[in-house]
Amino acid sequence: MNIRTGLPNATRIGKRDFQWGKRTFIMGILNVTPDSFSGDGVGYDIDSAVARAKQMVLEGADIIDVGGESTRPGAPEISVAEEIDRVVPVIRALSFEIDVPISVDTYKSEVAEASIRAGAAMINSVYGLKRDPSLAGVASRLNVPIILTSSQRDEPAKDIISAVLTDLLGAIQAAESACVAKDNIIVDPGFGFGKTVQQNLELLRRLDALKTLGKPILLGTSRKSTIGRVLGDIPPDQRLFGTIATTAIGIMNGASIIRVHDVAENVQAARMTGAVVFGFGFGSNQFHQIFLGLGSNLGDRLENLESALKLISEKVTVTRTSPIYETLPLGVSEQPKFLNLVIEGNTAETPEGLLGFLKSIEQKLGRGDAGSDAPRPIDIDILFFDDLTMSGESLVIPHPRLSQRAFVLVPLNELAPDLVHPVMKKTVNELLAALDNTRGVELYSGSLHGKKA
Structure with a gap:
């Protein structure tokens, strides 16, 4: 429990630890319905659903919430079988395509269980446990988080x-009683x-009253009818600015997650509001401490590192740079030696966004599609991202081979010897000391940005 915020320190959702009280997370809405009130439902089109989800991840969504039944007032209820037919194929496809956690928006235990087994990592119970108390048993048995919603319908x-x-x-007591x-x-x-x-306006104004429950708060105001009424009975597709206002107010009043249709715009609103609430810079709403490893053994190695640093600075505030080390290629022979360094910085990018950005830099500098053992003008690895741990097909954090690589640990030790590996629970200095040897890693005499390395 975080003494300052009264919240749990973190909740494991899928492969990620969501640390509460440090930033506000964005949940992107993916309606696989033909009758969504907001007009954004994709129906049974799996390809469109996957494309929409991937776009939301690129825009900064931390969670994708998949819903197969409209919850607008007066919407017809559908059967368990039909809801499963709508959501499970999409969730299964998304589990292979995106690395952020997937939530299923349902109040039916059978749908929730089928969705979790297909790849979802959280249940978003729109009626709490009122309509199907068995939801708590699914969350308990499969050990996944559950969002409990209060409805007065x-x-x-x-x-x-x-x-x-x-x-x-x-609802909390019932869930905890179900283990x-x-x-x-x-x-x-x-x-x-x-x-x-x-009542909706009062709820938004007094949202911080919910802090007494000691749980993270999700707020879902996106395109809702109250916004339309306040702004002159405007339709859902014209309620973006009103939604952004509620996002900012919600974050100011303690929301930990904001559920939205328009991800990119609300991410910006969350970042700006978070800079006020949490403080600007590392440790604030969307700014993350990262460590990157850079290497080059093809062409003008020093120029490659300098070019990479210049491009990296477009989305990363580089705070410190290690000395440069000249190192032998790992596991291969008859290749030029590498120049390696490690940088520390802050970024507002998500892990996936940062990975895509770094891969684009490698392509710009001529990395190409050569294998990992081939000579290359530049190689950029994410070593640490805050104290995040995640394991996806395209991205593993911390870097999975970090502890075995002297050419990473030696320069990293220059910057952060006391940094603790969140999985191995050892400092960088301890990991370096545990290596058999560090031969082949020598301090380089060249200069970077006109300074002695």
């Missing part, structure tokens, strides 16, 4: 804050679910 309330708190407290881990519970006040316009 069946029980209109006069005192909305009291009603939401009572409702959510009961759902305390750190796996997230709450959602249910903006728009059985509440009047005035």
